[in-house]
Amino acid sequence: MGNYLGVTKEQQEEMKHVLNIQSTDDLYRDIPDSIFQKEGTDLKEGLSQLEVIKIMKQKAATNTIYASCYRGAGAYRHFIPPIVDLIAQKESFVTSYTPYQPEISQGILQIIFEFQTLICMLTGMDVSNASVYDGATAAAEAIAMCVEKQKKHVLISETINPEVKMVLKNYEFAFGIELEFIPEKNGKTDLHALPSLITENTACIYVESPNFFGILEDLDTYSTLVKEKGIKSILGVNPMSLGILKSPSVYGIDIVVGEGQPLGIPLSYGGPYLGFMATKQELVRKLPGRIVGETIDHDGKRAFVLTLQAREQHIRREKASSNICSNQALCALRASVYLSVVGPNGFRQVSNSCAANAHYLAEEMFKIHGFYRGYPGEFFHEFVSVSQIPSNDIIAKLEEHHILAPLPLSENKLLWCVTEVNQKEEMDFVLSLLKEVSEDGIAI
Amino acid sequence: MELLFEKTVSGRQTSYIPELEVPFYQYEDKYLNEQSLDFPELSELDVSRHYSELERRTFGINQGFYPLGSCTMKYNPRFHEQVASLPGFCDIHPLQSLESVPGAKFIYEKSEELLCKITGMDYMSFQPAAGAQGEFLGILLIKKFHEKNGEGGTRSKILIPDSAHGTNPATAALCGLNVVTVRSTNEGYMDLNHLRELANTEIAGLMLTNPNTLGVFDPNICEITKIVHEAGGLCYYDGANLNPIMNIARPGDMGFDCIHLNLHKTFSTPHGGGGPGAGAVGMKELLKECYDEVWKVKAFHGHFLVVVRALCYLLTLGEKGIRDSAVQSVLSANYMKKQLEDTFTIKQKGFCMHEFVITLEEESKNYGFRALDVAKAFIDYQMYPPTMYFPQIIPEALMVEPTETESKETLDYAVEIYKKVYQDLKRDPDSAKDYPKTTPIHRPDEVSAARNPKLRWRKET
Ligand SMILES: Cc1ncc(COP(=O)(O)O)c(C=O)c1O
Numbered sequence: 001m002g003n004y005l006g007v008t009k010e011q012q013e014e015m016k017h018v019l020n021i022q023s024t025d026d027l028y029r030d031i032p033d034s035i036f037q038k039e040g041t042d043l044k045e046g047l048s049q050l051e052v053i054k055i056m057k058q059k060a061a062t063n064t065i066y067a068s069c070y071r072g073a074g075a076y077r078h079f080i081p082p083i084v085d086l087i088a089q090k091e092s093f094v095t096s097y098t099p100y101q102p103e104i105s106q107g108i109l110q111i112i113f114e115f116q117t118l119i120c121m122l123t124g125m126d127v128s129n130a131s132v133y134d135g136a137t138a139a140a141e142a143i144a145m146c147v148e149k150q151k152k153h154v155l156i157s158e159t160i161n162p163e164v165k166m167v168l169k170n171y172e173f174a175f176g177i178e179l180e181f182i183p184e185k186n187g188k189t190d191l192h193a194l195p196s197l198i199t200e201n202t203a204c205i206y207v208e209s210p211n212f213f214g215i216l217e218d219l220d221t222y223s224t225l226v227k228e229k230g231i232k233s234i235l236g237v238n239p240m241s242l243g244i245l246k247s248p249s250v251y252g253i254d255i256v257v258g259e260g261q262p263l264g265i266p267l268s269y270g271g272p273y274l275g276f277m278a279t280k281q282e283l284v285r286k287l288p289g290r291i292v293g294e295t296i297d298h299d300g301k302r303a304f305v306l307t308l309q310a311r312e313q314h315i316r317r318e319k320a321s322s323n324i325c326s327n328q329a330l331c332a333l334r335a336s337v338y339l340s341v342v343g344p345n346g347f348r349q350v351s352n353s354c355a356a357n358a359h360y361l362a363e364e365m366f367k368i369h370g371f372y373r374g375y376p377g378e379f380f381h382e383f384v385s386v387s388q389i390p391s392n393d394i395i396a397k398l399e400e401h402h403i404l405a406p407l408p409l410s411e412n413k414l415l416w417c418v419t420e421v422n423q424k425e426e427m428d429f430v431l432s433l434l435k436e437v438s439e440d441g442i443a444i
Numbered sequence: 445m446e447l448l449f450e451k452t453v454s455g456r457q458t459s460y461i462p463e464l465e466v467p468f469y470q471y472e473d474k475y476l477n478e479q480s481l482d483f484p485e486l487s488e489l490d491v492s493r494h495y496s497e498l499e500r501r502t503f504g505i506n507q508g509f510y511p512l513g514s515c516t517m518k519y520n521p522r523f524h525e526q527v528a529s530l531p532g533f534c535d536i537h538p539l540q541s542l543e544s545v546p547g548a549k550f551i552y553e554k555s556e557e558l559l560c561k562i563t564g565m566d567y568m569s570f571q572p573a574a575g576a577q578g579e580f581l582g583i584l585l586i587k588k589f590h591e592k593n594g595e596g597g598t599r600s601k602i603l604i605p606d607s608a609h610g611t612n613p614a615t616a617a618l619c620g621l622n623v624v625t626v627r628s629t630n631e632g633y634m635d636l637n638h639l640r641e642l643a644n645t646e647i648a649g650l651m652l653t654n655p656n657t658l659g660v661f662d663p664n665i666c667e668i669t670k671i672v673h674e675a676g677g678l679c680y681y682d683g684a685n686l687n688p689i690m691n692i693a694r695p696g697d698m699g700f701d702c703i704h705l706n707l708h709k710t711f712s713t714p715h716g717g718g719g720p721g722a723g724a725v726g727m728k729e730l731l732k733e734c735y736d737e738v739w740k741v742k743a744f745h746g747h748f749l750v751v752v753r754a755l756c757y758l759l760t761l762g763e764k765g766i767r768d769s770a771v772q773s774v775l776s777a778n779y780m781k782k783q784l785e786d787t788f789t790i791k792q793k794g795f796c797m798h799e800f801v802i803t804l805e806e807e808s809k810n811y812g813f814r815a816l817d818v819a820k821a822f823i824d825y826q827m828y829p830p831t832m833y834f835p836q837i838i839p840e841a842l843m844v845e846p847t848e849t850e851s852k853e854t855l856d857y858a859v860e861i862y863k864k865v866y867q868d869l870k871r872d873p874d875s876a877k878d879y880p881k882t883t884p885i886h887r888p889d890e891v892s893a894a895r896n897p898k899l900r901w902r903k904e905t
Contacts, residue, residue: 060532270744
């Protein structure tokens with residue numbers, strides 16, 4: 001049915017005439033007969049827009065959209081100001097590609113330059129790139145920046161997000177690096193165990209804070225230890241926490257990475273999201289991916305261009321710092337618009353609201369009989385509960401009320417996430433449900 | 445133009461979320477950020493105008509012809525954007541139970557079914573975020589395959605033609621394989637003798653784009669994959685150029701074992717100013733077990749919303765519309781090429797596939813104007829220049845890929861302008877550096893940008 005051909009049947013005939021061919025099959029002379037699929041009658045026709053939209057709406061409607069959500073674990077429901085959607089839908093932003101021609105791509109180039117600046121402000125670092133695929137690949141790319149021929153040993157905390165862990169395991173197989181885990185103790189990286197794990201060949205260490213359990217790692221100790229040994233430190237952060245929590249640069253971290261999804265990007269069943277990377281000035285030539293720089297044009301006017309391209313695959317081929325080509329520009333745009341409209345005070349407010357709501361829910365929850373904190377230690381907007389009631393019973397109860405339950409970590413452990421969108425009334429309702437389960441469960 | 449940061453006015457703000465209804469949570473000082481965040485302070489109106497101005501400075505397919513070779517800048521149907529923003533797709537969590545997302549399951553299963561049919565593959569993975577990550581997954585599959593056969597240590601080389609895209613060797617190197625370059629013949633085909641020489645028990649496999657980056661379909665394709673298989677290697681297909689042969693020739697039938705597709709090229713999902721795209725990876729049965737070990741190349745389930753758009757495209761066009769698109773992309777490219785042949789030197793002598801490569805080697809020697817100058821001059825006629833200086837084996841290259849969605853009127857106009865620019869430059873080569881003349885900036889200084897990198901704005905102190 002539908003297609004988007006720009007040429008009418010008559011015009012096709014004119015074109016064929018210009019080319020002096022009878023049939024368009026003549027254009028495919030190089031394709032061996034044995035694999036050439038002739039124009040067939042059995043090819044199925046497509047559908048009209050009306051029908052496709054109808055099908056897609058029906059399918060979308062079968063997915064459960066929860067009225068409220070207590071699940072995070074790497075993907076977070078936040079409020080997205082509608083202007084973010086509208087700006088990200090502007091046709092030129094949507095349909096253009098990598099800004100290879102600066103004269104007619106100043107818009108995208110400036111957007112990326114502003115994004116790089118915002119990421120530097122957020123992390124306190126010197127430089128950032130134009131984005132990578134997601135938080136997990138950002139961690140992998142950061143590790144790739146640090147390993148050398150003789151230094152292929154990489155230490156990773158057990159407390160990082162399991163999705164990131166799986167991706168890094170795969171990169172271990174690819175790169176031929178040697179990953180070793182720093183054990184977890186009480187929901188935190190066991191930094192006492194760290195010194196003995198470091199060898200001469202250790203290139204870098206990767207830790208996340210807040211970690212998978214929501215807990216803030218002991219970054220002072222971490223950075224001191226790493227610096228003493230002359231090893232590169234990589235830190236994964238949740239950008240939303242940086243509205244109130246200490247900037248990673250204060251700890252002297254070498255590379256800061258993270259998942260930018262909380263900054264104005266919808267949950268979208270996991271993608272597309274936004275990997276960000278920021279580092280110190282001296283490591284800039286090792287950064288992967290596109291980087292935009294400011295310069296002047298022929299007439300001395302401010303101009304932005306793709307720069308330091310000698311790092312990249314299209315120039316360096318097998319010696320490139322990474323194979324990345326397409327990135328997440330439109331997601332980076334969303335993050336920039338988000339940060340620009342909320343501003344520094346609004347951002348701090350969201351960050352504070354996440355922390356306050358999460359601490360409220362935790363405090364009230366642990367007053368309920370049979371519910372205990374999973375781990376001690378300060379947290380941001382995620383925390384673990386341990387309950388006498390099986391996780392599945394709690395999940396079932398919440399599901400009944402269209403609540404996306406916390407992520408089960410085991411039979412009696414749940415990972416909760418609370419953000420600014422979980423208002424008090426909603427949390428009080430959840431608490432009342434937990435009380436019910438507790439009373440029913442423990443009465444038996 | 446001013447940056448966001450230069451427009452900031454202290455105290456300007458829009459409110460988005462309610463005041464706290466629960467007690468404020470006070471962290472201990474040691475956790476607290478005592479530095480101020482320098483994000484801009486702007487009203488929504490300021491931000492709205494800022495991005496509207498940036499949009500005016502961004503050339504998209506919505507503004508004009510965009511024949512960026514190797515990137516397949518076809519029309520991105522607008523209704524896909526609406527579908528991709530349905531709450532049932534946007535507001536679902538990646539860790540929701542599978543039973544709670546039958547619609548998402550449908551998207552993946554239907555897309556897999558349709559794309560397997562087009563490519564001749566048995567399975568399709570939607571994990572990879574882009575073409576390059578598809579290559580990464582594909583090469584990991586090949587690596588795992590040899591490892592399982594006890595040949596992990598010995599098969600350490602990968603064959604890649606000299607015409608290949610930069611991501612191919614970069615990916616192979618990332619995966620610890622040594623790149624061995626296979627020569628191309630003058631016609632742009634793979635040099636079979638050279639391939640035979642190189643195909644031995646040390647190769648893990650071959651990475652190939654077909655039609656290749658010169659826009660030609662390699663007639664020896666079945667022989668090529670056979671040579672590699674006989675040497676015990678596997679064949680990887682870079683699907684960036686699938687557009688001209690959809691439902692005409694299948695990589696599976698050519699003998700490829702795994703492939704990637706750039707959904708943002710061939711299947712019309714938008715390029716977003718550089719991304720996000722999506723790289724679906726197809727594989728044959730023999731690699732399925734390997735996939736179960738190396739599938740995880742990124743978090744969660746890939747670029748779900750991009751796959752949603754690609755499926756809209758597949759359903760709208762149907763098999764017939766897909767084939768018609770392929771044919772038209774080739775017809776349009778040849779139509780343009782034919783009319784440019786009397787003016788420009790074009791690499792392909794016979795029919796090309798969906799794109800062709802102009803070389804300005806002679807002109808740069810004899811007249812002193814380069815591919816870059818020609819490209820810049822096109823800009824003044826409201827069109828995006830072709831891809832420049834790619835493939836690298838062609839000096840002073842301009843790669844033109846008109847795509848099937850451009851009208852004949854547009855192609856005719858482009859032909860006229862390409863010729864006019866050429867004649868103008870030939871007549872007055874000294875003016876070459878003056879183009880473009882109509883843009884907000886002219887020929888930025890890229891050398892000093894790289895020499896003294898200024899990669900972020902800083903507050904003046
Ligand atoms: C031939 C070829 N292979 C691979 C790629 C990489 O694809 P992506 O940018 O989606 O990573 C491209 C992109 O331009 C390409 O043209």
